[in-house]
Amino acid sequence: MKTALITGITGQDGSFLSEFLLSKGYEVHGTIRRSSVDYRERIAHLEGQPKFHLHYADLGDSMSLIRVISKVRPDEIYNLAAQSHVQVSFDSPEFTANVDATGVLRILEAVRLSGLADTCHIYQASTSELYGKVEEVPQNEDTPFHPYSPYAVAKLYGHWIVKEYREAYNMFCCSGILFNHESERRGETFVTRKITLAAARIAQGKQSKLYLGNLSSLRDWGYAKDYVECMWLMLQNDKPEDFVIATGIQHSVRDFCYYAFKHVGIELEFVGEGADEKGVIKSITPQLSVVNKQLAVGDVLIEVSADFFRPTDVVNLWGDPSKAKEKLGWNPQKTTFEELVKIMVDADMAKVAVERAGESIRTNLVEYLEKGIVK
Numbered sequence: 001m002k003t004a005l006i007t008g009i010t011g012q013d014g015s016f017l018s019e020f021l022l023s024k025g026y027e028v029h030g031t032i033r034r035s036s037v038d039y040r041e042r043i044a045h046l047e048g049q050p051k052f053h054l055h056y057a058d059l060g061d062s063m064s065l066i067r068v069i070s071k072v073r074p075d076e077i078y079n080l081a082a083q084s085h086v087q088v089s090f091d092s093p094e095f096t097a098n099v100d101a102t103g104v105l106r107i108l109e110a111v112r113l114s115g116l117a118d119t120c121h122i123y124q125a126s127t128s129e130l131y132g133k134v135e136e137v138p139q140n141e142d143t144p145f146h147p148y149s150p151y152a153v154a155k156l157y158g159h160w161i162v163k164e165y166r167e168a169y170n171m172f173c174c175s176g177i178l179f180n181h182e183s184e185r186r187g188e189t190f191v192t193r194k195i196t197l198a199a200a201r202i203a204q205g206k207q208s209k210l211y212l213g214n215l216s217s218l219r220d221w222g223y224a225k226d227y228v229e230c231m232w233l234m235l236q237n238d239k240p241e242d243f244v245i246a247t248g249i250q251h252s253v254r255d256f257c258y259y260a261f262k263h264v265g266i267e268l269e270f271v272g273e274g275a276d277e278k279g280v281i282k283s284i285t286p287q288l289s290v291v292n293k294q295l296a297v298g299d300v301l302i303e304v305s306a307d308f309f310r311p312t313d314v315v316n317l318w319g320d321p322s323k324a325k326e327k328l329g330w331n332p333q334k335t336t337f338e339e340l341v342k343i344m345v346d347a348d349m350a351k352v353a354v355e356r357a358g359e360s361i362r363t364n365l366v367e368y369l370e371k372g373i374v375k
């Protein structure tokens with residue numbers, strides 16, 4: 001039976017990876033951070049299971065990492081912890097560097113100091129953001145890096161220090177160069193989730209407009225649940241190697257909006273250009289018209305806001321997953337783009353419906369209390 005340690009276990013990928021490893025019989029340990037509000041929604045359903053354990057540690061704190069690694073003595077470490085938001089990295093570049101760059105070094109050194117350098121397999125969460133201002137499309141393992149944000153520059157350090165420790169100390173450490181992967185558990189400020197939540201709220205009358213940045217930005221979006229399997233496959237490989245993990249299919253932010261709104265019953269058309277571009281209702285399904293009578297053809301639902309522009313933006317990410325397909329036997333098309341959008345929109349439609357039901361119960365309760373119907 002193997003023991004794994006996951007940093008960033010409360011995140012999108014950490015939660016899916018935990019489920020995956022538990023299903024394989026692993027003893028799963030994860031690091032969490034102290035905060036004034038315990039927000040562990042994504043792993044709440046796993047807490048209390050006998051093979052699931054949590055420890056306090058922070059990637060900015062070497063001692064906490066040495067303590068947890070030497071105590072758990074994992075066979076595998078998945079370093080998923082990061083300040084993972086590209087736009088936020090422009091506002092907090094030093095913090096991002098401390099966690100996403102030096103934090104990786106701290107993990108590697110903690111493994112050496114714990115005497116695990118010869119046995120522990122380490123996965124580092126690298127990113128397609130390393131390709132940044134891209135020098136070729138699609139991008140593969142040999143494409144030159146050109147990081148284009150403080151986040152990507154920090155992640156490039158993490159990527160290279162892993163390679164260095166692999167070569168200098170013969171450690172089994174490798175990086176997955178993962179392209180964007182999304183899910184119903186994606187943070188709400190990443191563009192896909194922002195869109196699916198807005199589509200659900202607009203359909204149910206809880207929001208009137210969605211403001212976005214660059215609608216023409218292109219991404220290779222996959223399903224996070226499929227991608228965590230590849231992290232595991234990389235650590236079961238005969239030798240430590242880096243892999244591009246992507247679907248091989250590219251879409252724009254505008255496309256994502258089109259499919260998400262279409263799924264709730266709204267067909268959009270985009271008019272205008274650049275900062276003046278707008279997403280307008282072209283048609284509404286009869287079913288949605290019954291549920292939400294406020295919506296009408298011609299309504300503007302999407303506008304561009306400069307607040308979401310980045311000082312430098314990565315606009316053309318498109319991965320070539322051939323190596324992972326051939327060497328790891330991984331299927332990059334397990335969940336299609338349309339299925340991914342559907343999974344996310346369905347989850348957000350349910351979430352908004354539950355919120356509305358809660359509001360309605362609260363309103364009724366207040367009314368009943370005021371009228372003395374309930375005491």
Ligand code: NAP
Binds near residue numbers: 008014059081125127
């Ligand atoms: P996420 O949802 O933002 O989760 C990030 C995790 O890191 C959270 O558990 C967070 O803990 C933790 N964390 C942040 N700062 C930390 C610190 N100083 N010490 C310890 N833990 C810290 O990210 P994700 O989407 O799951 O991504 C997982 C990893 O893959 C990240 O490294 C990300 O950069 C990388 N990546 C993601 C994608 C993608 O498309 N999702 C693509 C390529 C690479 P809290 O909950 O306490 O904040």
Ligand code: G4F
Binds near residue numbers: 084189217
């Ligand atoms: O959803 P995003 O914020 O993801 P981004 O920047 O690609 O980063 C994510 O994927 C990386 C892998 O390539 C990870 F390493 C990273 O940790 C993170 O998970 O933005 C996607 C695109 C960008 O070009 C952005 O400019 O969408 C564009 N966009 C347009 N409007 C927007 C918005 N992004 C956000 N977050 N919010 C908007 O309103």
